[in-house]
Structures are given as C-alpha cells and as structure tokens.
Amino acid sequence: MAAQNASEYIAHHLTNLTVKVGEGGFWTVNMDTIAMSWVLGLVGLGVIWMVARGATAEVPGRLQSFIEMFFEFVDGTVRDVFPGSRAFLGPLALTIFTWVFMMNLMDLIPIDWVATISHGLGAPAWKAVPSTDLNTTFAMSFSVFFLIIFFSFKAKGAGGFLHELFTAPFGSNPLLWLPNLGLNIIELLAKPISLGMRLFGNMYAGELIFMLLGLLGTIASLSVGGLIAGGASIAFTWAWAVFHILIILLQAFIFMVLSVVYIAMAHEHH
C-alpha cells in the first residue's frame, strides 16, 4: 500500500465508488454498495432458494436441515409478534435477516484486503460493507415505513387510519387533533429513521474501529514501539472481529424483529 497519512487512510476507506447518473448531487450512485448488496443478496437468498426448490418432506440433508432451522427460527419470531398470516411477513423477515446479515458479514473481511484487491482491479475506492452506507439502511427502513403505512390502511381502512392519526393518543377533542397528528407523524417517522440509523451506526462505528486498528498497523516497524503497535493492531483487530460477530447477528436480528413489530403494530387498533 502506498504511504499515506492517517487522515488519507481513513478517508480512503470511507469513500464510495460513485458514478454520476444525472445533474445535481443526488443523482449519483454508489456502485460498490449496489454491486456488493446485489451479490450478497443473491448469494444469501440464492442458497436458500436452491434448498427450497428441492425441499421435500423426506428426510432432509444437512444443508436443508440448516435452512429449515433458520426458517423455523424466523417463522417462530414472526409468529410470536404477529398472530395473522405470515405469507408476507414471514418472507419479509427472512429477506431482511438474510440480506442484512450477509452485508454485515462483509465487515469481517479485513479492510486492507478489500483495498488491496480493489486497487489491483483498478477501482479507486471500494466499500465492501453495504450496510455502512446510509442509502442501504434507509432504503430498507423506509421500505418498511411504506409497508407500515400500507398495512395501516389495509387493516383499518383509510377512515380508520386517519381517525387514529387525529384522535390517538390524547383523545378525540378537536382541540387535540393537531397535537395528535403531530405526535403521530413524529412517531411514524421515528420508526424508519431509528431503524436505519441503528444499523448504519453500529456497522459504521464497527468499521471505523477496524480502520483505527488498521491505522495502528500502518505504523508497525521493526523498532520496539513499532512491534508493539503491530502486535496490538493484530490482537485488537482479532478481538474486535470476534466481538463483531455478535454485533453482526444481533443487528440483523434487531432489524428483522423491529420491522415485523412495526408492521404488526400497524394492524393493531388503538
């Protein structure tokens, strides 16, 4: 790796590979985020799909058993939260968990490997973890938000939902309509924002710590201090990676459960 100073090192690892698709700052796409998330989504769901396609009620093989275990876990989690049909919420939860987990998993690939490979392939920058990109987490959380709105309408009807927006939680006095509405809007918006920010924040912070530990590695040398720095970098990176396995699973699980809970809540009448 070329000699860099610390801020260049950090900045480099935080840069997306962007392509402009139109005028203005908004019309840019992060190619690395999109490519990684597609590959990861297709691989993760693809494996499950291949098993599902050949799944029979006969004695299952090891892979099928594992997939079924995962399926039962997701199904059970959704069932605990939502009593109705799981024909949509089930696969939604399955998709969220699989995709978020696969994307988070990329956090365990040493960041300098990613940089080396992408440089070798001629890309000026490459972020390997799509869930450290707010675009991904907000895309998912706002999709969940629209599902909340959709299921609110579906479960309560337009009149019921609007009535609830104006009359809950304080009461149906006309003077309270505006405060009710304001609070409900805040409550509704807080869900996708917190959902998206939580995943992004956790993964971004985790990635940042890997970077700082990697930065410690860049000052490793054959002097005493340099050896200590190199050893600490390796040891702490390893320790953080082990701890990060937990975070990866936990964040995927939290995103899944909260999405299901929010949508289940949309079915409830106040």
Next chain:
Amino acid sequence: MNINATLLVQALSFAFLIWFSVKFIWPPLNRAIDERNKRIADGLAAAEKGKAALVEAERKGESAMKEAREKASGVLGESEKRGHQIVEEAKEAAKAEADRIIAGAREQIASELAKAKTELREQVAALAVAGAEKILQREVDAKAHAEMLAKLKAQL
C-alpha cells in the same frame, strides 16, 4: 456517506428480494416443513393406534384363550362322565347277559334233570317189571298191570 440515488436503487433491490422470497423461497420451504410435520404427526398417531390395537388384540387373545380353556375343561369333564356312563352301561349289559345266560343254563339243567328223572323213572319201572318178572318167573302182562306200573312210577 451522502444520501443519493443509491437509496432508490437499494429500495428497488430490497423490493425485488422481498418479492423473490415471497414467491420462491417461503412457499416451498413452508410446504415441505408442514408436510413433514403432518407426516410425523400421522406417524405418531399411527403408532399410538397400533399400540392400542396391540393391546386390544392381546386382550382378545387372552379372552379367547380363556374361553378355549374353559371349553376344553368342559369337554374333558363331559367326556369323563360319558366314559363312566358307557362303562356303567357296559357293566350292566354284561351283568344282564350273564344273568340271562345263567338263567338259561339253570333252566336247561332243570329240564335235563327232569328229562333224566323221567327216563330214570321209566327205566326203573322197566327194571322193576323185569325184576318182578324174574321173581315171578313168568311174564307180567304189561297191559294187565299197567295200572300198577303207573302207580309204581308215580311213587318213584
């Protein structure tokens, strides 16, 4: 880390993945697992039924055995009784036959005796007549003395 058009692409990607799961992943897995659950439940129910049937069959077998044993002992008793009866009947028949034979023999003996007595009597009469003839040295006219002879015969 700016919000940009990637958001829209990712939202579409997410929608696609959800659609894919809803359509191609969830139903077959769900079906397979449900079917296996059903099979297992059926299997357990069948096993339970089989167990109950076994108990029932054992019970039936036992009662059949008991009945057969009772019947057999009944038959045995009956046949013993019948055997006794046959033996008794045979004994009685044999005794009757023996009595009959004995009675026949007695009768025969009696008749033989009577016959012998008669013959003897006649012979004694003849002998007596012959003796008397010898004593008298003359012929006794049987016809003339028939009455006397008859009296003599009766006395013998």
